[in-house]
Structures are given as C-alpha cells and as structure tokens.
Amino acid sequence: MSSERPVISCKNIWKVFGDDPEGYLAKMPPDMSFDEMSEDGYIAGVKDVSLDVNKGEMLVIMGLSGSGKSTLVRCFSRLHDITSGTIEVAGQDIMSLAEKDLIELRRSKMGMVFQSFGLLPHRSVLENIAFPLEMRGQDKHTRRERALEVIKLVGLEGREDFFPRELSGGQQQRVGIARSLAIEPDIWFLDEPFSALDPLIRKEMQDEFLRLQQLLKKTIVFITHDFDEALRLADRIAIMKEGAIEQCDTPDKIVLKPATEYVRKFTEDVDKARVVRAGGLAEADQTGTGDPVDASQTVRKMARMLVDDTRDFIPVSRAGKPIGALSRAEALDVLLGDQ
Amino acid sequence: MVALSKKTAEAITCNRAAMLLLAVAVILTTLQYAAVLPAWLHRIPDAMVPPFAAWLDVVFNFVKDDLGLLKFTRFFTEGLENVLDTTGNIFFGKYRWPHLGPMPWTAVAGVAAVIGYSLGGWRLALLGGGTFVWTALIGQWNIAMETMSVLVVAAPLAFVIGLSFGIAAWKYAWVNKAIRPVLSVLQTLPFFTYLLPAVIFFKVGPTAGAMATIVYAIPPMILMTTLGLQKVPLEVIEAGKMAGCTRFQMLRHVYIPSARGDILVGVNQVIMLCLAMVVLTAFIGMPGLGAKLLAMMGSFKLGRSLEIGITIVLLAVTLDRMSKAWAVKQPVHFDKGTSWFCRHKTLVSALCVIVGFTLLSKVVPIAGTIERGQDFSQGKELDNFIKWLLAVDGVQSVTYGIRYVLNVWVLNPFRDFMLSIPTPAMIMMVVAFAVWLGGRRQGIIAAIFFGLIALSGWWDRSIITLYSVLAAVSIAMLLGIPLGIWASQSDKWSRRILIACDTAQTFPSFIYLIPAIMLFGITATAVVGSILIFAMVPLTRYTIEGLRTVPPEMTEAADMAGATRMQKLVNVQLPLALPTMAVGFNQAIMFAFFMVIIAAFIGTQDLGQELQRTLAGTDLGKNFVLGICVSLMALTFDVVIMKWATDKKHALGLA
Structure with a gap:
C-alpha cells in the first residue's frame, strides 16, 4: 500500500506446541505435514508463515x-514466544x-x-x-x-x-x-x-x-x-x-x-458482484474511453451502467487518477456469476 | 483400541492379584482360628518393633534445642500473646492495653446485624444480631467472647499464610509438588497431633490454641487459592499482559481480583475450621465455649451442654452464611450523585451502632454487660428434664435395647473378629481391596502404609480405631443412603435435606458428641453414635447430589424405554451416581477418622485415647507416631476410593 517499511514483518515463523518444540523443529525434515507432526505429539500452531502488515x-x-x-x-504481540523465525514490530525484533x-x-x-x-x-x-x-x-x-x-x-x-x-x-x-x-x-x-x-x-x-x-x-x-x-x-x-x-x-x-x-x-x-470492485478488475495496460468509474465501486453498484453501456473497456480511476480500464464483458461475467 | 485392551488386561491381572491375596489372608486367618499359626505370624513380636518414637524424639530435641527453634517460637509467642491480649481486651475486657473494652454486647450484636444486612439483607441481619443477643441473654457472653477473641486473630493469620503459600504453589511447580503430600497428611492428621507440638512450642493456653488453630486451618486456604488462580480465564490474563502489566501488577490487579470468588470460599473454610479447632483446643486449656462445654459434658450436665452447643451452632451458622454471602456478593454501581454517606452506609451505620450502644451502656448498665443471675439460662431445669426424660421407662428401654443389641451382637463380635485376624492377613486384605478398586500403584501405597502401622507397635489400637470407623460408617450407610435416595425423588425434599446437610457440616465436630452422650451415656455405643451422625451427613448429601445430577436425557431414555421407578433407579440412576456417592463415602470415612479421635473424650481403647494421654506430658515422639498411624489409615482409603471414583467417572464419560 505504501512505500514505508511494514509495521509488522515476520519471516518464516513457526510456533510448535509440545514437550520440546525447539529440539523437534531443529531435527524435523522440512516438508513434514501437520498430521505427521501430530502423530509425533507436536502441534504446529503456526507453520512457516511469512507476512507483512x-x-x-x-x-x-x-x-x-x-x-x-x-x-x-x-505471536505478533509475543503473548506466545515463537519457536523459530523472526518478527519485527515497529522496527524492533520482538523476540530479543x-x-x-x-x-x-x-x-x-x-x-x-x-x-x-x-x-x-x-x-x-x-x-x-x-x-x-x-x-x-x-x-x-x-x-x-x-x-x-x-x-x-x-x-x-x-x-x-x-x-x-x-x-x-x-x-x-x-x-x-x-x-x-x-x-x-x-x-x-x-x-x-x-x-x-x-x-x-x-x-x-x-x-x-x-x-x-x-x-x-x-x-x-x-x-x-x-x-x-x-x-x-x-x-x-x-x-x-x-x-x-x-x-x-x-x-x-x-x-x-x-x-x-x-x-x-x-x-x-x-x-462476487458485491465483493469485486472496479479497481480489482482494472487492467493497467488498457486505457478505455469515456467517463471513468471509481475504483472503489463494486460490480453490483455498477450493474445498471454495465448492462446499458456499449464500451468494451471502461476506464477506472482512483482518487481522480486513471489506473487502467476494466473489460465490460469480464465485469458482466462477475455480475451474472458466470465466472 | 490398543490402549483399551491394555487397560483391560491390566484390570484382569489386578483382579487376579487381589483374589490371590485375599485367599492367602483367609488361609492365614483360618490357621489362626485352628490355633496352628505361630505367634510371630499373628502379631509382629515386640522385639522387632523399631523405636520410632525415640528416634523422632531425638530429631525433635535436636530441632527444638540445638537448632534453637524453641527460642524462636517462644519469642514469636510473646508477639502473639500481645495481639491476643489486645483482642481479649476489646471483646471481653481483659485488664490490658488498649483499655477500651469490653465492647457492650448490644454493640457487638448491632454490628453483626449491620454486617449481616449489607451482605444478605434482613435474614442475615436477623441471624447475625440474633446469635449474639441469644449468647448474651443465655449468659454465655464472656466465654463466647473468649472464643471470638482468638478466632479474630487466628482466622486472618491463617488466611494470610494460606494465601501466600497458595500463590507460591501456583507460581512454582516445585513448591506445589513439595506441598501437596504435606497437605494431604495435614488434612488427615488427628487434631491431637496438632495440639501437643503447639503446647510444647507455644505454651499452654490461648497462644498454643491459636497456633494449633492457625496450622489446622491453612491447608484448604492454600488449595482454594491455587485452584482459584489456575481458573482465571486465559483472555483476562492476556488482556492484563497486553495492558502492559508487570509481574507484580498482574498478580495484584488481575489474578487475585479475578480469583476473588474461590479465595473467599477459602476464607469461608478457614473461618469454619478455625471455629471447629478453637472449640477443640479446650483440651490444651484454651478458655472459652469449648472449655465450658468440655467441663459440662464431663460432669454430665446435659442441659448446660445443650445451651452451649446451641450457641456454638448459631455462631457457626452465622459465620458460615455471612462468609458465603461475601464470597458470592457482586459489585453493584451507585447512581450518579450518590452521596458519600450512602456509598458507605455499612461503615457509617456500624460506627453509629457502636457509638450509640456504648453511650447507652453508660446509662443503662444492662445494655453493657449482663451480670450473673440476670440471664435466661434454663440449664438446671433442662438438665433435670433430660434426666427425667431418659429415665422414662419407654425411652430407657429403647436406648438400652439399642445399646445392648449393638454392643453384644454387632460391635463387640466385629471388633473381636478384626483383632483376631493375623497382622499379615489384615495387611493383605487391605492391599487386595486397594488393588481391586484402585490398581497396582494404590496396592503398593496400601502395603507400605499398613506395613508402617504394623511396625509402629500400635497395631491393636490402630485396628480398634479402624473397627470403630468401619462399624460407624457401615451403619451410617444403612441409614444415610436410603435417606438420600428417598429425598432425591422429589425436588422439595432434596432441597430441604441438602440445606440440612449443609448446615450440619458447618457445625464444629465437637457438637456431635452432645446428642450421642445424651442418648447413650458414656459408653462405646455413644462413640459409634457420634461418628455415625457425623458420617451420615456427607453420605446423604452426595447420594442426593449424585442422583440429582444424572443427565436428564438418560433418565428420559429410561422413562421412554418403559422402566418402572425401581428399574430406573437400579439400572440407570444408581450406576451413574455411584462415582459421586463414592466421593461421599470417602468423605464419610475421613470424617469418621476425625471423630473417632475426638470420641476419646468419652472413653475408647483406640489410638485417640493414647493420643489424648500424650497431651498431659511432653512425649512428642509418641504423639507423632500415633497421629501418623491415623493419618496413614485415612490416606489409604482416600487414595484408593478417589482413584476408583475418578476412573469410574471417566469410564462413564461423566468427567
């Protein structure tokens, strides 16, 4: 969303519950499934998650x-201590x-x-x-x-x-x-x-x-x-x-x-018509012609316009700036549930 | 499936082992009756009994004198004495600093009523005020206040110590592990064993009494504190952490307030145990209600005893209801603009009551103290009435009949039989029982515990103790369980009987001697009688609770299957209620072991009698050996029955 550094950034974090989670995780083959771990008496609460907020x-x-x-x-707030990986919150490694x-x-x-x-x-x-x-x-x-x-x-x-x-x-x-x-x-x-x-x-x-x-x-x-x-x-x-x-x-x-x-x-x-918004359908390499629609509009809200319009590509803008155009046929597919 | 079959296999081996042990025991006993069993197999020869008492004495003396424990406790005694003297001055006017007391009886009763009102409305106000008015009018004010003055010191101290240990046990697993076995022993140790060390280390009289009381009341406080802290909801804890609490802030602002309910239940138990023990410390010269009751019963003045008994019971019920009401009391907000006086109306009215009645007592002396001869005690008349009643032909022949039948046909033959069983055979029987109900672990525990008793040199007296307990609990079962089953059939009667049981459980155990002595005089029947009444309470109570908590869909299923009431009871309700009833049975046994020692006062030949005798001397080693014997027997039952009850609950899917 923005170019600033993420507020929470986690890399390859694991949280394993059991008698000796660190020891188990260190020796465990990398592609162990959840069920296989359960059979050994360990629960993978969080399994190799990398995520930025x-x-x-x-x-x-x-x-x-x-x-x-x-x-x-x-794990983000360290109510749980993670078993392995790193979590940075507001730039600080919270495990340390x-x-x-x-x-x-x-x-x-x-x-x-x-x-x-x-x-x-x-x-x-x-x-x-x-x-x-x-x-x-x-x-x-x-x-x-x-x-x-x-x-x-x-x-x-x-x-x-x-x-x-x-x-x-x-x-x-x-x-x-x-x-x-x-x-x-x-x-x-x-x-x-x-x-x-x-x-x-x-x-x-x-x-x-x-x-x-x-x-x-x-x-x-x-x-x-x-x-x-x-x-x-x-x-x-x-x-x-x-x-x-x-x-x-x-x-x-x-x-x-x-x-x-x-x-x-x-x-x-x-x-889907209530979820998908114009911004999500917009293709950046298209420009389209005529009046733009706002990126935050759902397909459902645009329904009448989509049916009445004749353009193949409709321009989409966010906060007044064009970000591309959406294909009307594709939007109609979403509206009619033909996806 | 694998685990299940393993379990079944284990159960089968256990059953076989139990049968085998029982068979050997029977053979040994038969040989004994055939008079071919060598004497050393019947009883352990005296020469083989290790001198545990002497060894213990060496240890005690080392700790007491060489390590200087006695100096420390004597120093501590002085501090405690000062506190007790202060409360003594306030409650019954002991001539001592702060020279304030005694508080007029009207003021005490008034404050009790105010506190009662704020905790539970008019009913509790009436109970609280009424109890103290009765105490004053019946002419027992001073002795009651002697008891109260110790109680108000012992209960808070026990609370603080129990709370601290409880927190430590919750926080550190090793403390918990170390403390648990000590607590189980403490809870089964006969109270005479608390008394002698108290006397030796803290002098005869109120200080020793207060110390014994405090130690006696601590265990449940520890358990309730730990339990309460463990039960605090996870999200509340997390909310506290997210608010940035330090460890101490967590404890102070999150854990303890959230565990308030359980901690206050602990307080309730502390108060009740303190009252029960304070009364019993009469045996080591603590003045008060207990001492008076002991003296009156000793001289067979039953009317007086009854009056004191009523006072103790009223006090117990008042303290119990008030502390329970406090435990469940929830905070309520005041509307905006409520004045300070309204927000603190309990405090304000209590102060008004104290000031008002104190002033009044300056003008009207009778509002301050009720002098001898001004009271309404009917002790003498009651004495005569009871004596007359017991002498009436019909009554006398009934009590005599019961006494005769019980003694000659039931109790004595049973006792003689128990005593005739060879020691190894007895141990095997107990182990067989433990293995069959509990399992291998329980069997080993039983073997060790009873083996120790055999080695203690007090085998015969232990067996007599066990006999009294078993005899009384068996008769209590014959009466209590049918009563419970009958009561559980209707809502109205289950409620009534449960309330009666609840109330009866708050009575200090000493009270149960009064009706027993009244009916059966100072005889062995009275001993069994007092245990019987005491043990019946938990049996009835848990029978009702067990039957009432059978899941409704199961009884409905039985109804729809066309079961008659009897079929439903036998096939559905009783089997499902059995684990709960077993808990009641266990409690009955524990109560019985407690009561049988108190009954030494009536005159028994068991461990209690010996224990009571040690109180006169300084024979700490022997006192402990005797106490531990009682404790080991009680613990054996506790371990086995509770294991069975939990196993059964799991098997039935009720846990």
Whole structure:
C-alpha cells in the first residue's frame, strides 16, 4: 500500500506446541505435514508463515477454529514466544526484547480486543478502560479524562460506573474496544471481536468498527472465522489452514483467483458482484474511453451502467487518477456469476 | 483400541492379584482360628518393633534445642500473646492495653446485624444480631467472647499464610509438588497431633490454641487459592499482559481480583475450621465455649451442654452464611450523585451502632454487660428434664435395647473378629481391596502404609480405631443412603435435606458428641453414635447430589424405554451416581477418622485415647507416631476410593 517499511514483518515463523518444540523443529525434515507432526505429539500452531502488515492497512486473518489464526496474532504481540523465525514490530525484533522493553512496547504501541472480552469483573467500565493507563502509571485525573473520551467514542456515555456483569454482550465488547484504544495504540489487534455476539448486534458492531477505523486509521490485524465478515472489512485477507497461510491477497483477488482448492470452497457461495470492485478488475495496460468509474465501486453498484453501456473497456480511476480500464464483458461475467 | 485392551488386561491381572491375596489372608486367618499359626505370624513380636518414637524424639530435641527453634517460637509467642491480649481486651475486657473494652454486647450484636444486612439483607441481619443477643441473654457472653477473641486473630493469620503459600504453589511447580503430600497428611492428621507440638512450642493456653488453630486451618486456604488462580480465564490474563502489566501488577490487579470468588470460599473454610479447632483446643486449656462445654459434658450436665452447643451452632451458622454471602456478593454501581454517606452506609451505620450502644451502656448498665443471675439460662431445669426424660421407662428401654443389641451382637463380635485376624492377613486384605478398586500403584501405597502401622507397635489400637470407623460408617450407610435416595425423588425434599446437610457440616465436630452422650451415656455405643451422625451427613448429601445430577436425557431414555421407578433407579440412576456417592463415602470415612479421635473424650481403647494421654506430658515422639498411624489409615482409603471414583467417572464419560 505504501512505500514505508511494514509495521509488522515476520519471516518464516513457526510456533510448535509440545514437550520440546525447539529440539523437534531443529531435527524435523522440512516438508513434514501437520498430521505427521501430530502423530509425533507436536502441534504446529503456526507453520512457516511469512507476512507483512503495512501501515494503516487492515489485514484480516481468516480460518476455521484450530487453524492457528489466534496463535499467529498472539505471536505478533509475543503473548506466545515463537519457536523459530523472526518478527519485527515497529522496527524492533520482538523476540530479543527484554521483559521491561516488551512491557513498554505493549504499553505504548499495542491494543488488543478479545473474543470473550477479557474484562476484569471487579472493575467498573471506567476502571476497566483506564486499566492500561493505570498500569503505565498515569495519574488518576488524566486517566479519567482519557477514559471518558474513549467512552464517548464507543458510545457508552452514562455507563461509566457499571460493572461488566451489568452490561449486555455488545456493550461489554464496546468496553473491550475502548480499553484497547485508551493508550492510542499504533497497532490494533482484534481477535474475533464479534464472534460471541448475536447476528444483529454483530452487524451493528461491524458498522461501528468501520466508522471508528475511518476516524482513527490504525494498523489493524483482525481475526475472524467468518468469511463474509472478512470480505466486508478487509484491505487484505490471509486465509489459514493447519497453521499455514493458504493465500494472502485482496478480497477481489481471493474471490476471483483462489489459489487453492481450500480457498475456492470458501468463495463458492459468495455473491462476487458485491465483493469485486472496479479497481480489482482494472487492467493497467488498457486505457478505455469515456467517463471513468471509481475504483472503489463494486460490480453490483455498477450493474445498471454495465448492462446499458456499449464500451468494451471502461476506464477506472482512483482518487481522480486513471489506473487502467476494466473489460465490460469480464465485469458482466462477475455480475451474472458466470465466472 | 490398543490402549483399551491394555487397560483391560491390566484390570484382569489386578483382579487376579487381589483374589490371590485375599485367599492367602483367609488361609492365614483360618490357621489362626485352628490355633496352628505361630505367634510371630499373628502379631509382629515386640522385639522387632523399631523405636520410632525415640528416634523422632531425638530429631525433635535436636530441632527444638540445638537448632534453637524453641527460642524462636517462644519469642514469636510473646508477639502473639500481645495481639491476643489486645483482642481479649476489646471483646471481653481483659485488664490490658488498649483499655477500651469490653465492647457492650448490644454493640457487638448491632454490628453483626449491620454486617449481616449489607451482605444478605434482613435474614442475615436477623441471624447475625440474633446469635449474639441469644449468647448474651443465655449468659454465655464472656466465654463466647473468649472464643471470638482468638478466632479474630487466628482466622486472618491463617488466611494470610494460606494465601501466600497458595500463590507460591501456583507460581512454582516445585513448591506445589513439595506441598501437596504435606497437605494431604495435614488434612488427615488427628487434631491431637496438632495440639501437643503447639503446647510444647507455644505454651499452654490461648497462644498454643491459636497456633494449633492457625496450622489446622491453612491447608484448604492454600488449595482454594491455587485452584482459584489456575481458573482465571486465559483472555483476562492476556488482556492484563497486553495492558502492559508487570509481574507484580498482574498478580495484584488481575489474578487475585479475578480469583476473588474461590479465595473467599477459602476464607469461608478457614473461618469454619478455625471455629471447629478453637472449640477443640479446650483440651490444651484454651478458655472459652469449648472449655465450658468440655467441663459440662464431663460432669454430665446435659442441659448446660445443650445451651452451649446451641450457641456454638448459631455462631457457626452465622459465620458460615455471612462468609458465603461475601464470597458470592457482586459489585453493584451507585447512581450518579450518590452521596458519600450512602456509598458507605455499612461503615457509617456500624460506627453509629457502636457509638450509640456504648453511650447507652453508660446509662443503662444492662445494655453493657449482663451480670450473673440476670440471664435466661434454663440449664438446671433442662438438665433435670433430660434426666427425667431418659429415665422414662419407654425411652430407657429403647436406648438400652439399642445399646445392648449393638454392643453384644454387632460391635463387640466385629471388633473381636478384626483383632483376631493375623497382622499379615489384615495387611493383605487391605492391599487386595486397594488393588481391586484402585490398581497396582494404590496396592503398593496400601502395603507400605499398613506395613508402617504394623511396625509402629500400635497395631491393636490402630485396628480398634479402624473397627470403630468401619462399624460407624457401615451403619451410617444403612441409614444415610436410603435417606438420600428417598429425598432425591422429589425436588422439595432434596432441597430441604441438602440445606440440612449443609448446615450440619458447618457445625464444629465437637457438637456431635452432645446428642450421642445424651442418648447413650458414656459408653462405646455413644462413640459409634457420634461418628455415625457425623458420617451420615456427607453420605446423604452426595447420594442426593449424585442422583440429582444424572443427565436428564438418560433418565428420559429410561422413562421412554418403559422402566418402572425401581428399574430406573437400579439400572440407570444408581450406576451413574455411584462415582459421586463414592466421593461421599470417602468423605464419610475421613470424617469418621476425625471423630473417632475426638470420641476419646468419652472413653475408647483406640489410638485417640493414647493420643489424648500424650497431651498431659511432653512425649512428642509418641504423639507423632500415633497421629501418623491415623493419618496413614485415612490416606489409604482416600487414595484408593478417589482413584476408583475418578476412573469410574471417566469410564462413564461423566468427567
């Protein structure tokens, strides 16, 4: 997305669970499968993953339960120590950080939201949200002021003195989100934040989340097992299976060109016209003629125009600048599901 | 499949080994009856018994004098004495610094009511206030306050020590490993074994009593703390780490507050065990309710004993309900603009009550102390009534009949039979039982434990102890299990009986002697009677719980298969409830081993009697040997039965 260096950059990372993961990994033949490792009593939580997360992008890691997505995100924040490989976060090799520096990194740069909220039951909403600030030693007054700011941001005014137990699930997760934002983190980890909520609340919270992201423009790693949610939110999606990444690409590419059979199965029932955008179809070596369409338009939104138009190639522009043109026939294929 | 068949094969060899051991045991016993068994096979000759007691004494003396432990503990004793004197002054006006007390009884009752109200509303307020009003009116204020003044020191100390050890055991695996076996021994060690070291190291009286109480109450606190800390949800821990907590911040702000519920359950157990032990420390000269009860029972003043018993029970129930209510109490927010007084209304009203009643007692003396002769005690009248009641022909013939039948036809023959079994045969029988129910490991443990008892030189007395326990628990099963089965058939009665069991379990064990002595006088039947009542509680309770927690789809399946109530009970409910009932059985055995030692007070011929005798001297070695004998027997049962219960639960897919 940008030419700056990535915020998180990991190379060939492994996370193996078992009695002696380092020893096992060192002796293991390189092409061992997940099942073969299981037979030896070792679980490959993360299997040879290399991945960059760029500044300001939203990377969604998608996978079914047990695919290693939660383990991977915990490696980024070193809640898990990786078995081998390197992870750089904000330019620092986090595996070489001393405990003190790691704590400092978490206190100043990272925020995390958990699936079952992880709220402290004995603290009120305000105290929960101010908790990270308290830990880094801010005084009561500034802490309170900042907490009230975030409470307003997530729309929980008037509930400052409530205890987690007295709130609904959606409200509890708002507290979790507010807490993770209190320290103004650069990197925001969200581990299946909406999975524990019922479908209607989930939709509402996704909208709320998109609104927040418009406002804050954080670097985000978002975990989900819900493919639709991934398509809805992501700049890029990484699909995981048995600890390894099957494909990491933009939603358009994933839907249009699934890399493996496993990925294709996910895309099967997706209404591609709602996912694929003009930008994804644009071919850079084409120019086309006439009025351009904006890159962020979905095929579904352009449907009437695509049917009525007669041009073979329609120019596509992003932020006013032409980036190529899309083939109308191809776009119609997507619209009609003839892909 | 491979693993399964391996397991089955192992079970078969175990069963064969058990049968073989049993057969040899039977042969040995038969030979004994045929009078052809050589004497050295019947009992280990005295010459072969190693002088464990003397060895232990050498070790104790070394630690006590040469390492200077005694100096240290005596120094510690002075500190403890000062604290106890202070609480003594506040509660019952001991002439001592800070010269504040005694607190008027009305103030204490008022504060109890305020605390009760804030924890559980009007019912707890009534219970808390009522308990202290009763205590004052019945004329037991001073002795009750003597007990309380030790309790308020012992319980917090036990809490702090238990919490620290619990945290250490949770944090460091090696501490946990080192502490576990010690805790199991401590929990099965008869309380007399706590008392003598306390006396030797901490002087007779309140300090020794407080020390024994503290040590006795620590183990469950350690276990509950470790358990609670282990149960903190992973995401809460991760949230704490992501907030950038240091290790100490994690413990202080994340782990301990999140484990609050379990830790407070530990506090509840600490308080209850402290109360039970404080009462029992009467045996080493601790003044208070226990001492009075001991004296009254000793002189067969049953009316008085009953009144003191009621006071102890009320105190126990009050402390139990209040601490339980505290454990489940959840924080509630106040509306905006609530004043400071409203936010702290418990504190404010408690202070008002103290000041108000203290002032009142200056004007109206009876609100301060109730003098002798002003109380409502009906002790004498009750004494006479009970004596009259027991002398009524019908009652007398019934209790006499029960006593006669039990003694002559059941208890004595059973005891004589147990004693007639040759030592090796007895050990083999126990090992066979352990191998059959538990497995090879349990068999080895049983062999070592009972082998040690045989070598201790106290075999006969150990067997008499075991006999009392087995006899009482068997009779308790005959009564308790049918009661449980019957109660479990209806919601209403299961609830009622469970509440009754819960309440009964909070009573300090000493209390159970009162009804036994009342009915059967000072006889062997009373010993079995008191154990029986005490052991029946867990049996009934776990029977109900086991039957009530059978998964509903299984009972529904039985109903749809057209099973009658009886068929359902026998074929579905009982088999599934059996592991839970086994836990109850185990607890009954543990309770029985505890009670049988207390029953030494009535007069027994077992280990308890010898233990009680050691209290008069300084025979620490012998005291320990006796205590360990009880502990080893109890642990053997515990290890075997719990193994069986967990195995069975796994096999049934209930765990």
